[in-house]
Amino acid sequence: MYLLFANVDNNGYTELTTEPLIDSDLLILTTCENVNFTYANISLINQCGQVIESYAPLKLDQLGILTKIRVPRQAFRIQTMLQLSNGIQIQRIEKQLISPTMFTVELTNQPYMLSxxxxxxxxxxxxxxxxxxxxxxxxxxxxxxxxxxNGIEKNLIFTNETSQMDLFTLPRSFQLKSINDMIIFTLSTYNNKTDQFSYENDDIAL
Known part of the structure; x- marks a missing residue:
């Protein structure tokens, strides 16, 4: 099992719940329960099983392996190589294929609680x-x-990143007690050659 964490600010990290941004830094926490190992190596492999990049852990103990990676420009899986205390090497390849994206939307101060x-x-x-x-x-x-x-629509021009704010009101006529995944952000990029916007990705929030 593994978890991906993105760097939010200088004070800490938060678990990543959407596709990672290409060329961004991520932390991978790989859990290794009931395994007595002396060496670990984390690799990113492509869909053909070829190694894209290998990394030595930042920190490891019997509870898990913490590794900092650079997100590649192609889909990848996480491969963990362990050497046990008896000298035997074992390998684990995660089934989930991670597809990096060119654009992301990050909500701050989550979760939002709305009455x-x-x-x-x-x-x-x-x-x-x-x-x-x-x-x-x-x-x-x-x-x-x-x-x-129709929701809210904006045309934005920026380099690297931009911060935005919108107000959201829950009407007094609202009946449901609780809901999840309410807000969906849809991103499209402008293509100068075709003079059109092309769909990129959706990010769900709240």
Missing amino acids: IGETIQMNYTLKSSISEQVYIHLQIRDTLNLISS
Whole structure:
């Protein structure tokens, strides 16, 4: 089992729940319960099983292995190599294929708790793996159409990242006791050659 963590600020990390951003730094925490090992190596492998990059752990003990990686520009799986105390080497390849993305949306100060009739300020950051200026069309909608049937739409121009804020109100007529995954961010990028926006990815929040 493994967990991916993204660097939020200088004070700590948070678990990654969406596709990682290309060329960003991530921490992988690999758990190794009931295994007595003396050496560990973490590799990123492509869909053909070829090694993209190998990493030595930052920290390891009998509970887990902490490794810092650089997200590649292609889909990858995580491979763990362990050498046991008796000299035997074992290998584990995770089944999940991780597909990096060129753009991400990160909500700050999660989770958001919203009462009926209350308005909250939703802060989020868009990040780009492209080192030049990008033109993004952002659509924010909710699964219950509480914002509006068309949601919120923005055209944004930025380099590397931009921080945004929107207000969200839960109407007094709202009946459900609790809901999850309410807000969906849809990103599209502008193509100069075709003069059109092309779909990139969805990120679910709340």
